[in-house]
Amino acid sequence: MKKGCLFDLDGTLVDSLTDLALSTNRVLELHHLPTHELSCYNQFVGNGVKKLMERALGSEHLDILDECLADFHKIYEEHCLDHTLPYPGIVDLLETLKAHDIALAVVTNKPHHLAIKIVEHLFPDTFVTILGQQDLYPIKPHPQIVHIALMTLKKGRQECYFIGDSNVDIDTGYQADMETIGVTWGFRGRKELEDAGADFVVDEPFEIGEIVLNDRS
Numbered sequence: 060m061k062k063g064c065l066f067d068l069d070g071t072l073v074d075s076l077t078d079l080a081l082s083t084n085r086v087l088e089l090h091h092l093p094t095h096e097l098s099c100y101n102q103f104v105g106n107g108v109k110k111l112m113e114r115a116l117g118s119e120h121l122d123i124l125d126e127c128l129a130d131f132h133k134i135y136e137e138h139c140l141d142h143t144l145p146y147p148g149i150v151d152l153l154e155t156l157k158a159h160d161i162a163l164a165v166v167t168n169k170p171h172h173l174a175i176k177i178v179e180h181l182f183p184d185t186f187v188t189i190l191g192q193q194d195l196y197p198i199k200p201h202p203q204i205v206h207i208a209l210m211t212l213k214k215g216r217q218e219c220y221f222i223g224d225s226n227v228d229i230d231t232g233y234q235a236d237m238e239t240i241g242v243t244w245g246f247r248g249r250k251e252l253e254d255a256g257a258d259f260v261v262d263e264p265f266e267i268g269e270i271v272l273n274d275r276s
């Protein structure tokens with residue numbers, strides 16, 4: 060049986076799209092630029108805040124990227140828990156996994172301090188470690204952040220699943236030589252996860268529990 064799960068955050072554990080989109084659109088408004096529909100942000104999120112802002116600005120406005128990033132950090136820090144909630148079934152799943160002594164970690168491209176703020180608020184005392192984007196290591200899909208999480212969990216890569224909603228997550232798990240579970244309720248959907256080569260693709264959180272607890276490897 061597997062002994063640990065490494066979870067992506069945005070689009071996997073929590074639906075954070077509205078807060079990310081509203082904060083980014085607020086930055087665009089401050090700079091008198093056109094805003095984007097909420098649905099566009101499904102594709103903008105996943106490679107960290109810098110990439111999110113680059114995508115929202117478009118290639119013709121990258122000269123103001125640093126300014127916009129500073130504005131985003133201020134606005135999003137204040138609003139990151141306005142609408143952000145766990146997806147239905149996630150809290151039950153995490154409780155089931157914990158009850159079976161599965162060690163849990165969050166591995167996200169969201170800025171580290173905000174990942175901690177959101178996860179500790181929505182899932183207190185649930186995760187052994189929460190790792191977000193910081194200058195100490197590259198963002199996903201580079202596997203270094205996974206190696207740090209596994210060391211903290213004191214688990215080997217074959218003992219854990221990497222679970223996420225995007226090709227970045229599946230690629231991260233692949234590069235770390237782990238089995239991967241793609242989730243379809245997040246920002247990207249089944250096709251992207253299958254194309255990325257996910258070992259499993261699930262439509263409901265409880266299915267993760269079934270895969271992890273029935274694992275015979």
Ligand SMILES: O=C(O)COP(=O)(O)O
Nearest residue numbers: 068069105106107167168
């Ligand atoms: O900020 C992002 O790019 C999204 O972070 P994620 O790794 O939790 O999907």
